Amino acid sequence: MEALTPVIAVLLALAIGAIMLLALQVNPATAYAALADGAFGSTFAVAQTLVKATPLLLVGLGICIAFRGGVINIGGEGQIIVGALATTAFTLGFPDAPLLVLLPGGLICGMLVGGLWGGIAGVLKARFGVNEILTTIMMNAIAVQLSNFLLRGPMIDPKEIVSGTLLAQSARLPETSWLPRLIPQTLLHAGAIFAVVMAVLVYVLLWRTVLGYRIRAVGLNADAARYAGIRVPVYQALALLLSGALAGLAGAVEVLGVSHRMMEGVSGGYGFSGIVAALFGKLHPLGAIPASVLFGSLLVGADKMQRAVQVPSALIDALNGLVVLFVVGSDILVRRRAQRRREQEPHA
Amino acid sequence: MVFPKTPMAQLPTGRDRIEELRMVGITKRFPGVLANDRVDFDVRAGEIHALLGENGAGKSTLMRQLCGLYKPDADEIHLNGALRHFNSPADSIHAGIGMIHQHFMLVPALTVAENVALGLSSSRGPLLDLDRVSKRIDELGKRYSLKVQPDAQVWQLSVGEQQRVEILKALYRGAALLALDEPTAVLTPQEVGELFKVLRQMAADGHALIFISHKLHEIIDVSQRVTVMRDGRVVSTHPTAGSTRAQLASEMVGRPVILEYEKKPYAPPVVGEAPRLEVDDLWVRGDRGRDALRGVSLEVHAGEILGIAGVSGNGQRELAEALTGLRPVAKGHVRVNGRDLTHASPLQRIAAGQSAIPEERMKDGVVKDFSVAENLILQDHGHAPFSRGGFMDPTAITRESAALVKGFNVKTPTLDTPTKNLSGGNIQKLILARELSRKPAVLICAQPSRGVDIGATEYIHQRLLEQRERGMATLLISEDLDELLALSDRIGVMYEGRLMAVMDRAEATLARLGLLMAGVSS
Ligand SMILES: Nc1ncnc2c1ncn2[C@@H]1O[C@H](COP(=O)(O)OP(=O)(O)O)[C@@H](O)[C@H]1O
Ligand SMILES: [Mg+2]
Numbered sequence: 001m002e003a004l005t006p007v008i009a010v011l012l013a014l015a016i017g018a019i020m021l022l023a024l025q026v027n028p029a030t031a032y033a034a035l036a037d038g039a040f041g042s043t044f045a046v047a048q049t050l051v052k053a054t055p056l057l058l059v060g061l062g063i064c065i066a067f068r069g070g071v072i073n074i075g076g077e078g079q080i081i082v083g084a085l086a087t088t089a090f091t092l093g094f095p096d097a098p099l100l101v102l103l104p105g106g107l108i109c110g111m112l113v114g115g116l117w118g119g120i121a122g123v124l125k126a127r128f129g130v131n132e133i134l135t136t137i138m139m140n141a142i143a144v145q146l147s148n149f150l151l152r153g154p155m156i157d158p159k160e161i162v163s164g165t166l167l168a169q170s171a172r173l174p175e176t177s178w179l180p181r182l183i184p185q186t187l188l189h190a191g192a193i194f195a196v197v198m199a200v201l202v203y204v205l206l207w208r209t210v211l212g213y214r215i216r217a218v219g220l221n222a223d224a225a226r227y228a229g230i231r232v233p234v235y236q237a238l239a240l241l242l243s244g245a246l247a248g249l250a251g252a253v254e255v256l257g258v259s260h261r262m263m264e265g266v267s268g269g270y271g272f273s274g275i276v277a278a279l280f281g282k283l284h285p286l287g288a289i290p291a292s293v294l295f296g297s298l299l300v301g302a303d304k305m306q307r308a309v310q311v312p313s314a315l316i317d318a319l320n321g322l323v324v325l326f327v328v329g330s331d332i333l334v335r336r337r338a339q340r341r342r343e344q345e346p347h348a
Numbered sequence: 349m350v351f352p353k354t355p356m357a358q359l360p361t362g363r364d365r366i367e368e369l370r371m372v373g374i375t376k377r378f379p380g381v382l383a384n385d386r387v388d389f390d391v392r393a394g395e396i397h398a399l400l401g402e403n404g405a406g407k408s409t410l411m412r413q414l415c416g417l418y419k420p421d422a423d424e425i426h427l428n429g430a431l432r433h434f435n436s437p438a439d440s441i442h443a444g445i446g447m448i449h450q451h452f453m454l455v456p457a458l459t460v461a462e463n464v465a466l467g468l469s470s471s472r473g474p475l476l477d478l479d480r481v482s483k484r485i486d487e488l489g490k491r492y493s494l495k496v497q498p499d500a501q502v503w504q505l506s507v508g509e510q511q512r513v514e515i516l517k518a519l520y521r522g523a524a525l526l527a528l529d530e531p532t533a534v535l536t537p538q539e540v541g542e543l544f545k546v547l548r549q550m551a552a553d554g555h556a557l558i559f560i561s562h563k564l565h566e567i568i569d570v571s572q573r574v575t576v577m578r579d580g581r582v583v584s585t586h587p588t589a590g591s592t593r594a595q596l597a598s599e600m601v602g603r604p605v606i607l608e609y610e611k612k613p614y615a616p617p618v619v620g621e622a623p624r625l626e627v628d629d630l631w632v633r634g635d636r637g638r639d640a641l642r643g644v645s646l647e648v649h650a651g652e653i654l655g656i657a658g659v660s661g662n663g664q665r666e667l668a669e670a671l672t673g674l675r676p677v678a679k680g681h682v683r684v685n686g687r688d689l690t691h692a693s694p695l696q697r698i699a700a701g702q703s704a705i706p707e708e709r710m711k712d713g714v715v716k717d718f719s720v721a722e723n724l725i726l727q728d729h730g731h732a733p734f735s736r737g738g739f740m741d742p743t744a745i746t747r748e749s750a751a752l753v754k755g756f757n758v759k760t761p762t763l764d765t766p767t768k769n770l771s772g773g774n775i776q777k778l779i780l781a782r783e784l785s786r787k788p789a790v791l792i793c794a795q796p797s798r799g800v801d802i803g804a805t806e807y808i809h810q811r812l813l814e815q816r817e818r819g820m821a822t823l824l825i826s827e828d829l830d831e832l833l834a835l836s837d838r839i840g841v842m843y844e845g846r847l848m849a850v851m852d853r854a855e856a857t858l859a860r861l862g863l864l865m866a867g868v869s870s
Contacts, residue, residue, distance in 0.1 A: 208742075210735045217726065221715040227672065227706055228726040229695035 005334055006280050009326035010294070017319045024311055031309045038304020039297035045304075047186035051258060053296030055080070055250040057195040059274025060281065060288040061202045062118075062246030067283050068206060069239025070219030071125065075136025076247040076271025078143030079117045083110035083248025084255045085147055088170050088262035089155065091177040102177040107252045114248010115241045117143065122237030122244075132240060140271070151264065169263035179257035189257035195292075198246070202285040205242075215239050247271060273299075276324045279331060298323065358554075359524055360491065365393045365554045366444055366524040369414075372424040376409055383409040384420070385580040391525065396547055396557040398571035398588065400564075400600055402801045403771060405577040407560045408450065411527050415447040416440040446523025448514045450530050456503035460496050461485060464517045481520075488519050492546050508539040515546065526550065527558040532566055533799065538659055544570045562600070562801060564593040565830065576600055601803050607834065609813055614652060614837040614853075622686055623647035624821035625671075625702075625790045630680035632663075632670045640666035642845040643680070648790070648821040653812070654850070655836030656825040659865050663845040664825045665707060668794045671823070672704045673697050674712075684790050698727055703788035705779055707795045707825075709772075713779045716768035720760050721749040723767050724782050756781035757807060773804025780808055784815055791815065794825045809835060829861060843867045 018028035039049050059076045066073040073079075087110040091102055121135040151168040160167050179189040206212035217225040218235040226232050254266055277295050281287030302316040357365050369391050376384040383406045391397040399407050412418045414425070416434035425432050427443055434440040440447075454463050461481045482498035489495060494512040502510060511531060518526055528547075532540045547570060551557055561567055567574055568588060575585040576599040583599050597605040617623070625648040634640030640663045648654045658664050669675035671682060673694040682690045684700045692700070706712035714723045725734050725745060733744040749763050758777045760770055767775060776796065783791065793812070797805040812835060816822060826832050832839055833856065840850035841864035848864045 208740050210730050210738050210740060213722070213729050213740060217715050217718065217722075220717045221711075223711050224713060224715050224726065227674065227694060227704070227712040229693070229698045230726075231693075231695070 005330045006282075006291075006327055009330040010323055013319065013322035013326045016322055017315075020315060020318065021309075021311065024315070026309045026311055031305050031311065034308035035298075035301035035305040037301075038308075039301030041304075043183065044186050045300065047183055047188035048300045049293065049297045050192050051187045051189070051296075052299045053292040054189075054192045054195045054257070055254055055268070055270040056274050056277045056295055057288055057292035058198060058250035058253060059247045059270050060278035060292055061195075061198055061285050062243035063275050063278035064202060064281075064283050064285050064288060065206065065215065065246070066239050066243035067278065068219045069215040069236055070222060071122075071132050071236050071239050071243075073118060073121075073136050073240060073243040073247075074133055074272075074275075075118060075121060075139045075244065076250075076274050077267045077269070078136070078140035078271070079114040079244040079247035080251035080254070080267040080271055081143040081147050082117045083114035083251030084262050084266045085150060085155075085251075086110050086113035086248070087252040087255050088173065091173045091256075092155075092171060095174040097176075099176045102174065103179070103256065106173075106177050106256055107249060110248045110252025110255075111245045112248070114251060115245030117248065118244015119237065119241035122240030125240070126233030126237040132236075136240075147262075147264070151262065155262065157261070167263075170261050172261050173255065177256055178260060179253065187258055189253075191253035191257040194253065196289060198249070199285045199289055202246075206285065211235075211238065247274070250274070273320075276327065280327050295323075360553050361488070361519060361522065363444060363522045363524050366556050367393050367428050368426075369428075369445075369525055369556060370424075370426040371410070371414065372426070373422055374410060374413060374420050374424075375422040376406075376413060376418060376420050378409075382580050384413070386422075387577070387580070387582050389575055389582065389585075391556045391558055393524075393554045393556050394551055395573060396551050396559050396571045398567040398574040399558060399560045399577065400562060400567055400574055400596060401577035402562060402600055402803065403773075405600075406580040407577055408529055410577075411447060411529055411558070411560065414440065414527060415445055441521055441523075444522055444524035446515075446518025446521065446526045448511065448518065448526065448528040448531055450533070452510050452514055454502045454510060454513060457501065459499050459501050460505075460513050460516075461498040463502055463513060464498075464520050484520060485516055488516055492519070492549050493542070494546060507534045508542075511535070511543070512546075523555070525556040525558070527560070529560045530562075531559070532561060532563060540566065564596050564802075567596065568593065578602055597802055605802060605806060607806075607830075609809060609834055611813060611835075612817060617649040617652075621649070623649045624685060625823060626681070626683040627671070628681040628683075630667070630670060630682065631678040632666050632675055633678055634663075634666055639678075640845055641670065644842075644845070644847050645680075646823075646840060646847060646850065648823055650789075650819045650821055651816055652837045653816055653822040653824050653835050655832035655839040656823065656842055656847075657829060657832050657839055657861050657865060658827070658842035660827055662842045664794070664827075664842055666845075667842070668704075668707060668792055668825055671697075671792045672702075672706070698786075701786075701789035702792065703783035703786055703790070704792040705776075705783055705794060705796055707798070709775055709779055714767050714775060716766070718767055719764045720753065720758070720767055720770070720778060721745055721763040723778060724749040724752050726782065728786070752781040752785055753778075756784075756811070771801075773800040776800050776808060777804060780811055784811060787818070788815075788820060791820055791822045792825075793822055795827065796824070797826075797828060797831055805831075829858060832856075832861075833858075841865055 021028040021031050038045055040046055063073060087106040090109040091106045094102065117139055121132045121139060124130040124135050125132045151170060155170045157169055157171040179191050182188045182190060206216060214230050214235045217230055218232050222232045250270060251266065255262055259266060273295055277291040278288055281291035298320060302319065306313055306316055359365055371387065371389045374384050374387040387410055389410065401407050409418065413420045413423065416437045416439050432443060461478050464485060465478065465481045485498045494516055496509055496512050502513065531543060535543060547557055559571055568591065571588045573585065574588045574591065576583040576596065578600060594605065594607050597607060627644060627646045630641050630644045631639060632641040644667060646654060656664055666675055670677050673692055677690050681688060684702050687700055689697055689700055710716055728734055733741060733748065735741055746763060753760060753763065756777050758781060759774050796808050812822060824835060836853055838850055838852055839856045841848045841861060843865065848869055
């Protein structure tokens with residue numbers, strides 16, 4: 001039953017969406033058919049869905065670690081951006097390096113710098129008790145400004161200067177650094193497989209390693225963890241750092257797999273939707289896989305639906321918002337009810 | 349209003365007395381448990397009838413049927429000789445039955461008067477006549493020494509005060525029979541004494557009282573008759589006078605229970621042998637910034653249990669917290685095995701051979717959402733055999749925790765069961781298993797049997813004594829004087845942040861401890 005609540009939440013959101021569509025005098029059946037078709041109707045559609053699901057999954061995995069450690073990471077957007085910047089800088093800096101250096105190096109750079117971004121919030125929390133929600137949000141703003149500056153200044157594509165268009169984007173990455181395509185004629189790249197492997201690794205980290213055990217202990221009961229000699233602030237900081245590293249990796253994968261260059265908007269809201277995907281997957285790394293595919297399909301399918309039935313794009317946003325609302329809301333509801341049931345039980 | 353002189357069948361509150369309530373053959377089944385099995389129970393005006401039984405014996409279930417919360421599968425309830433059926437709480441309130449539940453049923457944001465008046469019709473129709481309610485609360489409060497401010501908001505009140513509000517609420521609604529479900533579980537010993545005064549006054553006025561507890565001395569202290577329940581059945585009903593604690597305990601558990609342990613006499617330390625735990629002029633601040641400990645000095649030797657008595661709030665909690673590294677020390681020294689640990693972290697203390705049993709076991713002792721096995725390795729997960737090279741070893745964890753669960757008699761369906769599903773006694777045994785399996789040199793042990801049933805308490809005490817014989821030095825902080833007298837080799841009393849006196853067990857009597865706890869030094 002409890003496993004079904006997210007599904008029911010999605011169905012409810014779609015039902016309310018249907019009412020809104022009716023109000024716009026659009027046949028919901030047509031609209032949703034377009035949505036499904038857009039997300040899964042062809043090889044290309046499926047590939048597109050998976051392309052969107054990949055960064056969602058990577059960010060979502062980081063969110064799983066943070067939330068399991070009892071800390072909240074709202075800084076996915078910024079971490080994606082700095083990760084993407086670092087990857088771009090590295091690959092553009094060594095264009096002639098062989099693939100075996102360039103690709104792993106690029107990914108690692110993204111992870112490291114994303115981890116740094118999350119880790120700064122972690123250290124501020126650990127040492128000075130600064131609320132991580134505030135710092136991660138502020139670090140988002142800093143990342144955006146940093147990216148604006150670099151993409152208009154030091155990192156701008158020289159061609160943009162020559163042509164005078166001055167588009168804020170970096171030069172194209174050397175082809176040796178690109179993530180290989182999985183299906184020809186689509187954008188689907190090896191990053192998708194990579195993300196699934198990471199999901200398994202995060203699972204192993206959380207449930208099979210000492211580090212993961214401590215992160216979970218700290219997240220579930222910081223008092224008992226402290227009493228048992230676990231250094232709570234250290235593990236909270238590490239959880240934020242790992243969370244940032246995975247978001248940074250998402251940024252790296254986006255530039256190496258999809259855009260092949262750094263540009264504005266590379267984070268694409270994944271830093272926020274990744275949180276929802278993680279919650280939808282019950283904060284379990286393996287649950288995040290189907291959750292990311294679902295939200296990826298909503299993102300892709302909504303495009304098609306918008307074109308097919310000519311609804312304003314605000315409706316698509318509203319639909320996404322409804323899904324989030326119902327998913328998170330149903331989660332709270334289920335937990336409340338479980339708690340009430342526990343309280344009503346006779347006190348042993 | 350002045351209380352009228354009571355005619356025979358009326359209470360001073362103006363209500364008819366309940367001369368006799370009889371419950372006959374009450375049976376209630378829940379999925380998988382027969383919570384009440386043909387239970388007979390009766391109570392008369394003017395008596396305090398105790399209902400005694402371990403957790404899960406079916407006491408609360410019986411009371412919930414009396415107050416109309418559960419419908420019995422089979423029942424007969426006679427009130428003053430007439431057969432009655434209580435289909436809802438309103439029915440039973442109307443019949444004059446009041447109930448104080450284990451969990452209070454007050455609205456925190458409302459005032460005392462509003463809570464009392466909640467759900468009652470008022471003389472001003474739909475408008476609340478709070479002045480009248482307040483006046484009545486004052487009268488009732490005076491009569492039964494239930495001090496509360498009618499206009500105070502409930503969330504501001506202490507637990508003891510909230511309980512008084514519940515009792516007032518029941519009296520206000522005209523309860524002639526009052527059932528109290530484990531009312532003392534949440535009270536300090538002083539508050540317990542006050543509650544007993546209230547109950548005795550009510551009984552003297554002709555109320556019928558049902559008092560539920562699993563604490564033997566309370567039952568002996570306050571009740572005239574006692575009914576013992578075990579596994580849903582009534583084991584016996586008899587007058588309390590003449591019953592001993594040991595007899596009640598064995599009726600309750602179903603086997604002989606040891607209340608006085610056999611203890612090897614304590615051998616005083618060899619001259620020159622350093623104590624295992626030394627505390628020297630310890631000063632510690634409390635939560636509100638005041639000095640909670642004001643120069644405490646003590647020593648515990650190998651193989652010794654030093655008991656610390658005191659009314660709660662006199663610095664015992666802060667002492668335990670300072671010794672476990674949770675609270676900074678302002679001044680003084682702490683040495684364990686000769687090593688200075690005054691400002692050490694919890695981790696350093698564990699490494700120095702100190703274990704601890706926290707007062708608040710659900711907060712500090714276990715991660716309630718962790719499995720039993722995960723909680724058993726809360727300190728030791730970082731090294732062999734539980735982990736190697738940063739990776740956990742599930743086989744070793746299962747093997748070792750299975751041994752601990754067995755060795756310490758922790759009743760759990762599986763090792764993967766979430767710890768929150770265990771009873772209090774079993775969670776405490778789990779903590780004990782974890783802490784003692786490290787063979788500590790020093791144990792800081794706070795309130796080890798609070799909220800734990802007799803069987804588990806006895807077990808925990810035996811294990812502590814076993815470790816004492818092995819040579820562990822134990823600092824036992826407890827509010828349960830019986831526990832301290834049964835286990836300690838020496839006993840000290842804390843009062844307002846100071847250790848008043850430390851005496852040998854042989855010199856410690858309840859009377860002497862009681863005086864010291866009240867701050868009277870001889
Ligand atoms: N609402 C309920 N649903 C299922 N089982 C219950 C319920 N209330 C009590 N029980 C079970 O009935 C038994 C007696 O419980 P209870 O009356 O609360 O015992 P006591 O008050 O003596 O500790 C226990 O095994 C308990 O788990
Ligand atoms: Mg009960």
